[in-house]
Amino acid sequence: MSKSIIIANWKMNPENLKEAERLFSGIIKSISDIKKTEIVICPPFIFLPYFTKAIKSEEKLIKISKKIKIGAQDLFFEDSGAYTGEISAPMLYDIGARYAIIGHSERRNPPFSSLGGTIGETNLEINKKIKAALRAGLQPILCVGENLRDENHEYLNFIKIQIEECLDGISKNSISKVIVAYEPVWAIGNGARPATPEEFYEMKIFIRKILSDKFGVKFISGARIIYGGSVDDKNVESFIKEGKADGFLPGRASLDIKKFSQIIKICETSNN
Ligand code: PGA
Numbered sequence: 001m002s003k004s005i006i007i008a009n010w011k012m013n014p015e016n017l018k019e020a021e022r023l024f025s026g027i028i029k030s031i032s033d034i035k036k037t038e039i040v041i042c043p044p045f046i047f048l049p050y051f052t053k054a055i056k057s058e059e060k061l062i063k064i065s066k067k068i069k070i071g072a073q074d075l076f077f078e079d080s081g082a083y084t085g086e087i088s089a090p091m092l093y094d095i096g097a098r099y100a101i102i103g104h105s106e107r108r109n110p111p112f113s114s115l116g117g118t119i120g121e122t123n124l125e126i127n128k129k130i131k132a133a134l135r136a137g138l139q140p141i142l143c144v145g146e147n148l149r150d151e152n153h154e155y156l157n158f159i160k161i162q163i164e165e166c167l168d169g170i171s172k173n174s175i176s177k178v179i180v181a182y183e184p185v186w187a188i189g190n191g192a193r194p195a196t197p198e199e200f201y202e203m204k205i206f207i208r209k210i211l212s213d214k215f216g217v218k219f220i221s222g223a224r225i226i227y228g229g230s231v232d233d234k235n236v237e238s239f240i241k242e243g244k245a246d247g248f249l250p251g252r253a254s255l256d257i258k259k260f261s262q263i264i265k266i267c268e269t270s271n272n
Helices: 017-030 045-057 059-064 089-095 123-136 154-166 197-215 236-241 257-270
Strands: 004-009 037-042 068-072 099-102 139-144 179-182 224-227
Touching (some): 004 099, 004 179, 004 257, 045 068, 139 154, 197 236, 236 257
Parallel strands (some): 068 099
8 A cells, every 4th residue: 555645735824934944843843753654745935945955954854854755836837938936847856846736726716816817727737737747757746626516416527627638648657646636626725614535535436537547547556646625633534544545635734733743643543
C-alpha cells in the first residue's frame, strides 16, 4: 500500500513570515516519528524559499525532509518570458518545491471574479500547467470538484470532463505522478458540510474508472485520489476507513497546529 499523503493548503495565510515560521516549526515538532504518511506544506509563494532552505540546512529538518516536502499553490504554464507577476515550474523546482496544487476551485472560480476582468482558470490552462509541472519534475495535485450536486447526476459528467480535459495528452508513464484531489466546491470553507465518506468513496471509484479508461489500468495502479473540503481531525478517520482516501488536502485545519498534528497522527495509525 502506498503512503497516505497530507497536503496543507495554507491559501493566502498566515499574514506574516513570523507566524508562518511558528506554524511550520509547530508542524515539524509533531512529525518526528511519522513512518506511513507523507506531508506536503503549500505556503504562499513568498514564504517558499524560507521553508525549502530550512529543510536543507537545519539538522533536524534534514532528517525529516524525506517525510516533509514543500509545494506551491499554483504555477504558470510557460517556463520563462514576458509574463508579469507569474512564477514558473522550473523556478519552483529550483527553489526546492516538489509539488504544486493545480486547478484549485478558488482559482477556477475566484471569489473576486465579480469585480470583473477575471474569468478564472479553464481546463485548458490547467492542462498546460500540469504539463509544465511534470516537465519541471514537480508532482501536480490536480483539484477537481463540482459546484453543486444535481438529482440527475449531471455532476458526474462535469467531473469526467474536468479530468479528461485537464489530463489530455499526459503520457501513460507520467499519470502515476499526478495526485487527483476530489474537492467538491460545496464542501469547502466556513459553514460548508464536508462530503460523507460514502460520497467520497463513490467518487474515488468513478475517478479511477475515468483514469483507467484513459490510461490503462496498469498505469494507474499507483495513482492517488485524495479528499479535500472541510477536512478536520474529527472526520479524517472515517474518510480513511470508509472512504479509502489515499490522503487529504486540508485548508483551514492545516493552519491550526493542534488539528493538523492530530490529522497526521490519525493517518499514521489508521493506515495499515
Ligand atoms: P477547507 O479548504 O479545508 O478550509 O474547506 C480546503 C481547500 O480549499 O483546499
